[in-house]
Amino acid sequence: MEINQRFKTEEVCNPGKPSLFKCCSIKWNQQISIAPLVSFRIIFGLLMCFSLIRFWWRGWIEAVYILPKFHFNYWGFEWVTPLGNPGMYILFAIIVISTILITLGLFYRIAAITFFLGFTYVELIDVTTYLNHYYFISLVAFIMIWLPANRFFSLDAYLRPSIKKAHVSLFTVGMLRFQLAIVYIFAGLAKLNYDWLILAEPMRTWLPAKSHLPVVGKYMYEEWVAYLFSWFGAIYDSLIVFFLLNRKTRSFAYVFVLIFHVATAIFFPGIGMFPYVMIASTLIFFSSDFHKKLLFRLTGDTLLISAPNSTNMHRFRFYKPLYIGMSIYIFLQIIIPLRFLFYPDHLFWSEEGYRFSWRVMLMEKAGNAIFRVKDADKIYEVNNAQFLTPLQEKMMSTQPDLILKYAHHLADEYKKRDIKKPEVYGEIYVTLNGTPSQLFIDSTVNLAQRQLSWKHYNWILPYTR
Amino acid sequence: MKKSIMALMGNIAVISVIFLACSKGSKDAPDQGGNENFDKTAMLTYYADKMIIPGYTAFQQKINALQAATTAFANAPSPATQTEAITALKTAHLQYQYIEAFNNLTPATSATLEYSVNFCGGLTNTDLLLNGFSVDSVTIENNISTGVYNLSEYSNKSFYSQGFPALGYLITGPNAIAKFTTNTANRVIYINDVAKRIKALTDQVVSDWGIYRTTFISNTQSNVGSPIGNLVNQMAYEMDVLKGPRIGWPFGKQSNGQVFSTKVEGYFTDNSIALAVANLKNLKLVYTAGGSRKGFSDYLNTLGKQNLNSLITSQFDITLAKLEAIPDPLSNSLTAEATAVNTAYGEIQKLLTLIKTDMASATGVQISFMDNDGD
Structure with missing residues (x-):
């Protein structure tokens, strides 16, 4: 009973400060239990460990990072190259070890930095492996570096009891919640478009392929089911954060989190770990009291239930740079998904400003790309399978920046074959959300002459529906 | 703690009941026409x-x-x-x-x-x-x-x-x-x-x-490695083989017109075109299931893709006709009937695009020979 009394004292706005602004600013720095960070550290570490071992076990390290002869690197990150065999395996082993150290809270800061750098390095090797949840993991790993998540129930705190703390500033947990909120809200906003809401595409295309499912399978051809999925998904993504933030609706909202993500895992097994990452991560929305009770049961450590004081509170050494850094981070997280507004043309078609914007399972797009290399009066048609893996070819065929990168690579390759001034032309057909495949880029443009750019590529042909 | 777990369980129960009620209700309702x-x-x-x-x-x-x-x-x-x-x-x-x-x-x-x-x-x-x-x-x-x-x-x-x-x-x-x-x-x-x-x-x-x-x-199922997934993938692959090793590569498409007449299928038996035509005819049979109303063409119709279906069917016919217009032996026609070969090649490419993009997209099949996570 007494414990419960104390729990209640937290997360209440300081009544002594009347102004709303001041109230919020104080709340931001208010002391809450360290428990949510500890839970998150352990769950995140375990989940990452599992998901990396799964990736390894499925033979993807070899298939994705060792066998391909060419990689679509990120602009500005051309220095990121695969480490070969056994290099890639060693790198993965190091990352796996770092996840275990994160879970145990041993050498936490070093482990978190290693995980962030290692995981991000792997993701930067090839654009065609980009997945939103990999990006999410990189961002969370970056945030975790700065969090005092090892100050309790960790080997670090066991070995050095002086660093052990029971209370942290609210904004530490707040940053994780912010990151999740960004994911959900932008994923929701992205769904508010004509294809998704009015045409129920791509659900209308994808669901009939799920008719094998027990019980629900026979409804997969029904139009209303496609609308139900589309609208439920859009509403869920847009609003779930607000229901998770509100104490009264939280547990109810979490049931929806479970239903939604378990459903996506069943219907779209191809999305892999994403549902589990989200199910685990959204636990951070539960109150610090919830996590504190959990941790108290586990440890019985009375430090957890002591009132905040100067010895058991975690304090950062430098607040000013921290606040500036956080502000910049928050600003970037909001502006990056909105950068598409600066580009003309249909976003799903040109995909300029599409990546890093939480556009998850949003469209059905496929292409067939035929490249020709010309030199004076000579013409060579390219066999893409000789240069790219099926996955790379599939991704490249629908994304203009990858098409350009590949064209430049082709120019280099054909120069090696004694073709002095190779011109590269692409005849590419793309279908988007069930529209008949149409010419994607101007097939008379010499792509070898075009440069990568942040500006709109004017060689992308307009989309007609 | 107990209280919140109880609340969680309660919520799960309530939502399950709503779901069950909904699904039961819709089961009783008669099927709307057109969505067989x-x-x-x-x-x-x-x-x-x-x-x-x-x-x-x-x-x-x-x-x-x-x-x-x-x-x-x-x-x-x-x-x-x-x-x-x-x-x-x-x-x-x-x-x-x-x-x-x-x-x-x-x-x-x-x-x-x-x-x-x-x-x-x-x-x-x-x-x-x-x-x-x-x-x-x-x-x-x-x-x-x-x-x-x-x-x-x-x-x-x-x-x-x-x-x-x-x-x-x-x-x-x-x-x-x-x-x-x-x-x-x-x-x-x-x-x-x-x-x-x-x-x-x-x-x-x-x-x-x-x-x-x-x-x-x-x-x-329709995912990677499933029978339906495999059939569609193999159709795309067969088209790639027709475009490459069967016709395009010996024709010199990859090599600035340098012909490789000895690398055609059935070089010694002089029946390359007969073989290619049979192959494509069979592919069309897979697509239409011989008019049994059970094939991919009918599946596309059920999905409301009648236009795509007729586009693919007619492209099959056009491609077959252009292919049949090349006289055997192909090893000779590669140079003697270059125009006919080139025309057929163009039609093969169109059919390939329809199967690899439009048809695969419409049937929810990924053209990929590798399983991967996607979002």
């Missing part, structure tokens, strides 16, 4: 019972005849036995085109049928000498003279010295009959070994289908 369900089990059953199993059985018969004719030829090489053997080879090779579309289903993959019977070199081969439907006559002659070889070896060298291309070379290649005068015993053994291996693998596939059939028709 497509029976994927019936589709797969049709493919298994009307196309795949009869196709393999017919192939088995042709292979038996081929083996007999090959042995007769090897035992007494003469123009008469040679003619018999050529006919048997052509017949078997032609029937093979009616099963090639099922090469990536378990029975054929575990028998390595694609590599050991009619190797096309695949799409990723970068060997400058041995590619497409090449025949490695050097290795064949070497195998014969040494008498040491292992046809089940998993290498390009081995694939290019067996199967139909090797039989074509041994039966009707340059001086095929005269070559039997030297090293006779070894030559007879080798040609019989090649025929025997085709027969053994075919028998294996036929008997495996007896077991695999149930697995095949009961899996109606």
Whole structure:
């Protein structure tokens, strides 16, 4: 009973400060239990460990990072190259070890930095492996570096009891919640478009392929089911954060989190770990009291239930740079998904400003790309399978920046074959959300002459529906 | 703690009841017209019972005849036995085109049928000498003279010295009959070994289908590695092979018009176009399921993609017509009828795009030979 009394004292706005602004600013720095960070550290570490071992076990390290002869690197990150065999395996082993150290809270800061750098390095090797949840993991790993998540129930705190703390500033947990909120809200906003809401595409295309499912399978051809999925998904993504933030609706909202993500895992097994990452991560929305009770049961450590004081509170050494850094981070997280507004043309078609914007399972797009290399009066048609893996070819065929990168690579390759001034032309057909495949880029443009750019590529042909 | 768990459980219960109530309500409601369900089990059953199993059985018969004719030829090489053997080879090779579309289903993959019977070199081969439907006559002659070889070896060298291309070379290649005068015993053994291996693998596939059939028709998923996923992927692959090794590469599309007339399929039997036409006809049969209303074309109709369906059907017909307009032997037409070949090539490319993008998209099948996480 007494414990419960104390729990209640937290997360209440300081009544002594009347102004709303001041109230919020104080709340931001208010002391809450360290428990949510500890839970998150352990769950995140375990989940990452599992998901990396799964990736390894499925033979993807070899298939994705060792066998391909060419990689679509990120602009500005051309220095990121695969480490070969056994290099890639060693790198993965190091990352796996770092996840275990994160879970145990041993050498936490070093482990978190290693995980962030290692995981991000792997993701930067090839654009065609980009997945939103990999990006999410990189961002969370970056945030975790700065969090005092090892100050309790960790080997670090066991070995050095002086660093052990029971209370942290609210904004530490707040940053994780912010990151999740960004994911959900932008994923929701992205769904508010004509294809998704009015045409129920791509659900209308994808669901009939799920008719094998027990019980629900026979409804997969029904139009209303496609609308139900589309609208439920859009509403869920847009609003779930607000229901998770509100104490009264939280547990109810979490049931929806479970239903939604378990459903996506069943219907779209191809999305892999994403549902589990989200199910685990959204636990951070539960109150610090919830996590504190959990941790108290586990440890019985009375430090957890002591009132905040100067010895058991975690304090950062430098607040000013921290606040500036956080502000910049928050600003970037909001502006990056909105950068598409600066580009003309249909976003799903040109995909300029599409990546890093939480556009998850949003469209059905496929292409067939035929490249020709010309030199004076000579013409060579390219066999893409000789240069790219099926996955790379599939991704490249629908994304203009990858098409350009590949064209430049082709120019280099054909120069090696004694073709002095190779011109590269692409005849590419793309279908988007069930529209008949149409010419994607101007097939008379010499792509070898075009440069990568942040500006709109004017060689992308307009989309007609 | 207990309280919040109770609340959670309560919520789950309430939501489950709502869901159950909803699904029950809709079950009672009559089906709205126009949204009939497509029976994927019936589709797969049709493919298994009307196309795949009869196709393999017919192939088995042709292979038996081929083996007999090959042995007769090897035992007494003469123009008469040679003619018999050529006919048997052509017949078997032609029937093979009616099963090639099922090469990536378990029975054929575990028998390595694609590599050991009619190797096309695949799409990723970068060997400058041995590619497409090449025949490695050097290795064949070497195998014969040494008498040491292992046809089940998993290498390009081995694939290019067996199967139909090797039989074509041994039966009707340059001086095929005269070559039997030297090293006779070894030559007879080798040609019989090649025929025997085709027969053994075919028998294996036929008997495996007896077991695999149930697995095949009961899996109606569309993901990577599922029967439907595999059928669509193989259709796309067959189109890629038609565009590349069958027509485009020997035509010189990759090589600035430099023609490789000896690398066409069935080079020694002079029936490349007949083979390609049979292959494409079978692909169209897979697509339409012979008008049984159970095929991919009908599936597209059920999905409301009538326009796409008629587009694909007519592109099949156009492509077939343009392909048939090329006279055999293709090795000669590559230069003598370049315009006709080029026209057919253009139509093949259009059909390839329709199958690889529009059809795969519409059926929710990923064109990828690798399983991967996507979002």
